Amino acid sequence: MGLWQKLTNNRFFKSIYREGYPDTDRKRVMVVINSLALHLHPVRVPKKALRVSYTWGLGGLSVWMFVILTITGVFLMFYYIPSVKDAWWSIININTSVYFGSFMRNMHRWAAHAMVILVLLHMTRVFYTGSYKPPREFNWVLGVVLLTVTFLLSFTGYLLPWDQLAYWAITVGAQMGGSTPIIGKQINVALLGGHQIGQPTLIRWYTLHVIFLPLIMIVLVSMHFWRVRKDGNISTPVYAAPPEEEEVQELPAARADAQEEAEAAAPEGGDEEPEPES
Amino acid sequence: MARVLQHEEEERVIEDPGERVHVWPHLVSIELVGALIYLLALSLMAILIRAPLVDLANPEVTPNPAKAPWYFLGLQELLLHMHPALAGVIVPGAVLILLAAIPYIDRSRVGTGIWFSTPKGLPITKFSAVYTAVWVIGLVLLDEFLPAGEGAHGISPLLELYGFPPAVGDIFVPLVFMTFIPWSLAVIVKRRWNANTREIIIALYTFFLASFVVLTVIGTAFRGHSMQLVWPWEIGTPEGVMGHY
Known part of the structure; x- marks a missing residue:
């Protein structure tokens, strides 16, 4: 009995992966349906949509940056102290005394810049491939909101090292916000937690950065993914129809998905019926 | 498997998704490779390039120029x-x-x-x-x-x-x-x-x-000193932003 067999041929492994390695079409369907992470995907995708040069994987990579940022961010939270007196010194500590501290901080910084760039590029890809067109209008709107949240997440994190770069970048930013017509003063006070940058600003931006905005991001990204599925999965070419062709009623995307999964699972289905997942 | 669709706004279009393939392994493998490449690239960057950290914030000293991200x-x-x-x-x-x-x-x-x-x-x-x-x-x-x-x-x-x-x-x-x-x-x-x-x-x-x-x-x-137009190699470090740590 090989090592692979030993590892997989037992009650515990089979309780996690009921079907074993997906080596038949039926198992390839079931692995996607049964897995929380994989079931964000449909069971099958158009071959055209797999070309890297179509999407460049930019949306997925943006989410991947968010995952990396969460992991490195939690690590940094173990050592970072959100106080005006200690913040800068705690960064020095991370850089010099903490195992992998400098690596994790560098990674957090570069992943944050990468995420802003990837989200902008993802929007540009979606635009130039016309993938915002009906029925995907609202998901494009969600995307614009996600772009804004990405900017806010990055900008709130920028203040935390409490160095000259951070302090004065936030001064410039707060001045911009403060120039809003009519409610500028209120916005300025709301941003700074007072009339000047200080401890209230730091704790406010820290809280937004580590809990509020990431939660908003998770909720909105979930909606974004959900809508990708409900709006008919990844976009595929749509042409103007010549007038004489026969008309077929469109299936709502969700039903088409469920039906397809049922069809794909059916041939060897036997006793168990796959659950349509919506 | 092209379908002709009739929409509320009477737009007649042909949607052509073409051949479909299973997500496992075709898409999952691409995603895995992409994620690993990015993780590797970011790790290399984190090893080779340090995130900036300059002097402790000082409200008395305004850097020139003071720039946003x-x-x-x-x-x-x-x-x-x-x-x-x-x-x-x-x-x-x-x-x-x-x-x-x-x-x-x-x-x-x-x-x-x-x-x-x-x-x-x-x-x-x-x-x-x-x-x-x-x-x-x-x-x-x-x-x-x-x-x-x-x-x-x-x-x-x-x-x-x-x-x-x-x-x-x-x-x-x-x-x-x-x-x-x-x-x-x-x-x-x-x-x-x-x-x-x-x-x-x-x-x-x-x-x-x-x-x-x-x-x-x-x-x-x-944009360099006092936000005047300069060449990129003339920018240097802003005044009032000392020491990189």
């Missing part, structure tokens, strides 16, 4: 040329609202899923990018070097010299340019390419994208 430097560049409420709030707010409105303006499904949608799409994109870049760079240079008497430079100071109130140079003129450039672009694209709605929207998005890129590059790499 790179993705806001386009807006900070606008700040040099117009009223702060316009550059800092109204323009970015309007941009986000207009971006969100795109699918409600361009409502036809035709052209979905195809890069640039039509054969005219790519030429229009290229033209729009060049047209926008020429305008933006030209206006930045004009506002920097236009003599306005007594050593002053810029469009707004010149107008004030001729007795116009500051609002004309700070609000009215920028609004005129920010409306005229995309409008003229749309008109040119419509005349020269006989563009449809999608193609005009492509021109306008390219206007947004090119402005963002050009202004960000100028703000990042060409």
Whole structure:
């Protein structure tokens, strides 16, 4: 009995992966349906949509940056102290005394810049491939909101090292916000937690950065993914129809998905019926 | 498996997803490889390049120049040329609202899923990018070097010299340019390419994208001491930002 067999041929492994390695079409369907992470995907995708040069994987990579940022961010939270007196010194500590501290901080910084760039590029890809067109209008709107949240997440994190770069970048930013017509003063006070940058600003931006905005991001990204599925999965070419062709009623995307999964699972289905997942 | 679809708005289109393949292993493997490449690249970058950390924040010492993070430097560049409420709030707010409105303006499904949608799409994109870049760079240079008497430079100071109130140079003129450039672009694209709605929207998005890129590059790499135009190699470290740790 090989090592692979030993590892997989037992009650515990089979309780996690009921079907074993997906080596038949039926198992390839079931692995996607049964897995929380994989079931964000449909069971099958158009071959055209797999070309890297179509999407460049930019949306997925943006989410991947968010995952990396969460992991490195939690690590940094173990050592970072959100106080005006200690913040800068705690960064020095991370850089010099903490195992992998400098690596994790560098990674957090570069992943944050990468995420802003990837989200902008993802929007540009979606635009130039016309993938915002009906029925995907609202998901494009969600995307614009996600772009804004990405900017806010990055900008709130920028203040935390409490160095000259951070302090004065936030001064410039707060001045911009403060120039809003009519409610500028209120916005300025709301941003700074007072009339000047200080401890209230730091704790406010820290809280937004580590809990509020990431939660908003998770909720909105979930909606974004959900809508990708409900709006008919990844976009595929749509042409103007010549007038004489026969008309077929469109299936709502969700039903088409469920039906397809049922069809794909059916041939060897036997006793168990796959659950349509919506 | 092309399907002919009938929509509420009586638009008859053919949707052609073509052959379908299983997500496992075809898509899952691509995602795994992509994620690993990015993780590796980021790790290498984290090992080789240190995240910046400069002197402890000091409210007494203003760095010169004081700059926002790179993705806001386009807006900070606008700040040099117009009223702060316009550059800092109204323009970015309007941009986000207009971006969100795109699918409600361009409502036809035709052209979905195809890069640039039509054969005219790519030429229009290229033209729009060049047209926008020429305008933006030209206006930045004009506002920097236009003599306005007594050593002053810029469009707004010149107008004030001729007795116009500051609002004309700070609000009215920028609004005129920010409306005229995309409008003229749309008109040119419509005349020269006989563009449809999608193609005009492509021109306008390219206007947004090119402005963002050009202004960000100028703000990042060409603004030095006192936010004056310099060459990238002349920028150096801002005054008042000492020691990298």
